[in-house]
Amino acid sequence: MNDSTEHPQYETLLHDALHAHVQQSGGDAAGTCLAGLADGALRVARRRQRLARTGVGVAAVAVVATAWVAVADGAPFRAHTVQPAAEGGTGRAAAVSLLPVTSSKERACTPGSGGYTVHATATGPALCVRADRARGMTDVRVTSAKAEKSASDGAWQVEVTLSPADRTRFAAFTGSLAGSPAPRNEFAIVIDGKLWGRPYVASSITGGRFEIVGAYVGDLTSTTAHDLARRLDPGR
Structure with a gap:
């Protein structure tokens, strides 16, 4: 035996x-x-x-x-x-949507109004950001996400790479925003129902990659950036 x-x-x-x-x-x-x-x-x-x-x-x-x-x-x-930490990822990727911003005002959103509230921080005031879900990208598929420090200012960010199919959608989506007056040249990065960023677009982004820095540059810490990267890429 x-x-x-x-x-x-x-x-x-x-x-x-x-x-x-x-x-x-x-x-x-x-x-x-x-x-x-x-x-x-x-x-x-x-x-x-x-x-x-x-x-x-x-x-x-x-x-x-x-x-x-x-x-x-x-x-x-x-x-x-x-309790031992789980090995590998959670097995479930976070839900990601990229939505065109329609308005951005310096105040918290009225409860139930459908906007995304950005709470005031040391780097910026409270905001109410509204976005158009019908014209945006929902169920976005991420192939990789990694936390890193920006080479330009040293702030923590998460670099996201989209699936090949979504890269084509993303190029067309960002191209439709380029040249619009602010804030309509921005898109809201919504992850699990929360606003994580609102970058502006100067021209169509064809590489299928974008960076998440937070609602304001400098919002992310090493901990929050690495945690977000794991949520976006649970297979890591």
Whole structure:
């Protein structure tokens, strides 16, 4: 019989030893916590054994790692449970729309009016941005997204590359905005219902790439830029 189907000897020995320690120490709080950890480890080991017998891969089991810290006698026992971070992406890409801006006013939008409110920051006032969804690009497909610092001003940004099919749509879309008076020469970058940027267009963008810098340049930090890139490209 191989290791995957052997009864969990190590965990059983650890379980019995810790429970013996608790009995010898009179069942103090620290010992009780350690015994609880041993019980949990044994349950996990037995579950792994059952899964191995039914042919379920170990990789499909979400294991919770328990960390504990030994402290001096008389000090309270402290333990915490750490859930491992998910490997790879979330599996679901964020919903992206690129919409032509129709108006931009320096005030928050009236609730229920359909506009996108940009809250005031250190770099700019509050704005109410309205966009035309009917003339925009919805269900935009992103092939890659990466967080990086701008070579020109050092601000964090996310560079987005569109799918080949959407590059053609994007070139026609941006070409229709070029030459219009502000703010109609801008497009709203809407991700999961939130406005993340409103770049202006000088001419048709044919390369299928654009940058997200936030509602105002300098809004993104390293953390928010990397988080946004992962949401746009969950396979990273």
